[in-house]
Amino acid sequence: MNDLELNKIQQHWDTLISSAISWAPRIITAIISAVMIYLIGAWLIRMIKKLVEKAFKKRNMEVSLQHFLLNIINWGLNILLFIVVVTQLGVQTSAFVAMIGAAGLAIGLALQGSLTNFAGGILILLLKPFKIGDFISMNSGASGTVQAIDIFHTRLVTPQNQLIVIPNGVVSNNSITNFTQLGTRRTSIDIGVAYDADLRQTKDLLLEVIKNNQYALSVPAPQVVVTELGESAVNISVRVSTSTENFWAMNEELIINCKEALDQAGIGIPFPQRDVHLYNNQ
Numbered sequence: 001m002n003d004l005e006l007n008k009i010q011q012h013w014d015t016l017i018s019s020a021i022s023w024a025p026r027i028i029t030a031i032i033s034a035v036m037i038y039l040i041g042a043w044l045i046r047m048i049k050k051l052v053e054k055a056f057k058k059r060n061m062e063v064s065l066q067h068f069l070l071n072i073i074n075w076g077l078n079i080l081l082f083i084v085v086v087t088q089l090g091v092q093t094s095a096f097v098a099m100i101g102a103a104g105l106a107i108g109l110a111l112q113g114s115l116t117n118f119a120g121g122i123l124i125l126l127l128k129p130f131k132i133g134d135f136i137s138m139n140s141g142a143s144g145t146v147q148a149i150d151i152f153h154t155r156l157v158t159p160q161n162q163l164i165v166i167p168n169g170v171v172s173n174n175s176i177t178n179f180t181q182l183g184t185r186r187t188s189i190d191i192g193v194a195y196d197a198d199l200r201q202t203k204d205l206l207l208e209v210i211k212n213n214q215y216a217l218s219v220p221a222p223q224v225v226v227t228e229l230g231e232s233a234v235n236i237s238v239r240v241s242t243s244t245e246n247f248w249a250m251n252e253e254l255i256i257n258c259k260e261a262l263d264q265a266g267i268g269i270p271f272p273q274r275d276v277h278l279y280n281n282q
Contacts, residue, residue: 031089033088034085034086034088034089037081037084037085037088038081038085041077041081041084041085042081045074045077045078045081048073048077049070049073049074052069052070052073053066053070056069056070061125116167116169117151117152117153117167117168117169118151118152118168119169119172120167120168120169120170120171120172120173121149121150121151121152121153121154121168121172122151123168123172124149124154124168124171124172125149129176129178130146130176130178130180130181131146131149131181132146132147132148132149133145133146133180134146134178134179134180134181135178135179135180135244136156136176136177136178136179136180137176137177137179138166138171138174138175138176138177139174139175140170140174142156142164142166143156143158144156144157144158144159144162144164145157147163150168151168152167152168153165153166153167153168154166154168154171179244179247180244183243183244184217184241184242184243184244185241185242185243185244185247186220186239186240186241187238187239187240187241187242187247187250187251187254188237188238188239189237189238189239189251189254189255189258190227190235190236190237190238191206191235191236191237191238191258191262191269192230192232192233192234192235192236192269192270193233193234193236193262193267193268193269193270194233194234194267194268194269194270195233195234196268197234197267197268198267199226199234199236201265201267202236202262202265202267203224203226203236205261205262205265205267206224206236206238206258206261207222207224208261209254209257209258209261210222210224210238210240210254212257213240213250213253213254213257214253215242215243215246215249215250215253216240216241216242216250216254217240217241217242217243219241220241222238222239222240222241223237223238223239223240224236224237224238224239225237225239231272232270232271232272233269233270238254238258240254
């Protein structure tokens with residue numbers, strides 16, 4: 001290797017050293033700034049999460065929704081902090097933004113059904129048409145006690161101890177009857193009595209049965225109403241309110257006691273019957 005080549009190598013090396021020395025303060029400053037931004041940003045994220053969590057608890061927000069929203073906030077703030085840090089290091093962020101947008105579009109197209117359930121879960125948790133422990137019925141026929149409200153599904157337990165898992169998209173787009181939310185339920189027991197029965201006496205008798213029922217509420221007032229002249233009997237409706245937890249006990253006790261009272265008074269409860277007339281043309 002001759003002196004000319006050695007001189008060229010030395011020149012290149014000197015240029016590299018000079019460039020490194022000139023860029024070193026900028027690089028060190030950028031690294032220190034990025035580290036400081038990261039530390040301050042991480043501290044701010046923790047503070048924001050604590051404040052948001054306190055706000056959620058003050059509003060008595062559903063636990064499932066709290067966890068979900070806190071995770072969304074955490075991910076969003078951390079992604080924002082990452083973009084700020086890499087920008088401070090001199091990296092172009094347009095590529096990151098494009099990648100995030102493309103990934104979001106692809107995920108949205110692939111998970112259309114899940115996103116519908118996700119949106120339904122958010123609506124249920126925010127609007128609260130029912131809560132855990134409520135007994136609900138849907139127009140699709142499903143009914144039961146709400147065991148859990150997840151982001152994508154609602155779980156019901158039927159009176160037969162069967163678990164029903166319903167997508168939240170279906171729940172949010174269906175009519176729901178909540179039997180628990182108002183705190184009381186009103187029973188409607190239909191009883192058919194014979195046509196020869198004294199209806200006023202029958203009504204007084206049934207009202208006395210209601211009065212003696214330990215679960216029946218006096219407000220709203222119980223009702224015994226003649227509703228129909230049926231084919232085989234006069235139909236009477238017994239309408240009584242009670243607390244939600246006592247509904248089934250009261251319903252059963254009323255049926256038993258009404259039957260016993262009618263039997264003791266000699267008021268018949270006829271079964272469906274038809275009169276058949278035979279004519280002899282001879």
